[in-house]
Amino acid sequence: KIAYQEQKYAEAKSFLDRVTPVLPEHLPSNALLGVVNYQLGNFEQAAARLEWYVSRAGYNIDIQRLLAEVYIKLGRGEEAINLLSSMAVKSAEDPSLYLMLGNAYMQNRAYGQAKENIELANAASPGQSSIGQQLATLNILTGDSEQATKELEAILAGEDANKQAEILLIWALVNSGDLDKAMEYASLGVKKYPKDPLRSFVEG
Numbered sequence: 239k240i241a242y243q244e245q246k247y248a249e250a251k252s253f254l255d256r257v258t259p260v261l262p263e264h265l266p267s268n269a270l271l272g273v274v275n276y277q278l279g280n281f282e283q284a285a286a287r288l289e290w291y292v293s294r295a296g297y298n299i300d301i302q303r304l305l306a307e308v309y310i311k312l313g314r315g316e317e318a319i320n321l322l323s324s325m326a327v328k329s330a331e332d333p334s335l336y337l338m339l340g341n342a343y344m345q346n347r348a349y350g351q352a353k354e355n356i357e358l359a360n361a362a363s364p365g366q367s368s369i370g371q372q373l374a375t376l377n378i379l380t381g382d383s384e385q386a387t388k389e390l391e392a393i394l395a396g397e398d399a400n401k402q403a404e405i406l407l408i409w410a411l412v413n414s415g416d417l418d419k420a421m422e423y424a425s426l427g428v429k430k431y432p433k434d435p436l437r438s439f440v441e442g
Contacts, residue, residue: 282312303334303338306318319339319346323339336355360373377410408424
């Protein structure tokens with residue numbers, strides 16, 4: 239545990255790999271080994287340990303949230319959706335669960351359902367630009383580029399203005415047919431980020 243707290247994940251894994259065969263039913267050791275494998279990028283091993291833990295310990299929001307993240311990283315979207323849906327029923331006021339569920343639906347290209355969950359996250363935690371940008375992205379993907387434009391312009395007018403929001407706004411403007419305004423933003427972007435791929439958009 240000390241090695242884990244000091245972020246010495248390889249050392250922690252080496253220790254836990256010796257402990258868990260001796261104490262195969264020890265829940266905390268197996269859970270920690272799952273977490274360590276996640277930190278090391280060993281997602282298949284992490285999934286196996288975390289699934290084992292959940293099957294024996296039952297509901298644990300932190301472990302199950304991590305397991306859902308592992309499923310998403312492994313491209314196991316349906317499993318992530320099923321797990322997160324059951325968690326959202328028990329923790330309906332936690333916006334992060336809806337955000338994760340939206341990401342899982344996005345991975346499965348179920349953009350309508352992704353949008354529904356990101357909207358729930360946005361309503362529960364208004365004003366977070368990262369959630370607003372995801373919602374804008376989904377509005378573009380579901381054909382509502384005008385709404386996306388409004389959301390992105392609001393973000394760019396605030397303290398959380400960022401390059402990704404500028405790029406999304408150009409995408410939304412192009413999709414909604416406002417090419418003049420898209421070119422205007424793209425030209426400003428080229429001046430701010432001269433090495434960005436936006437240059438090819440403007441010069442092309």
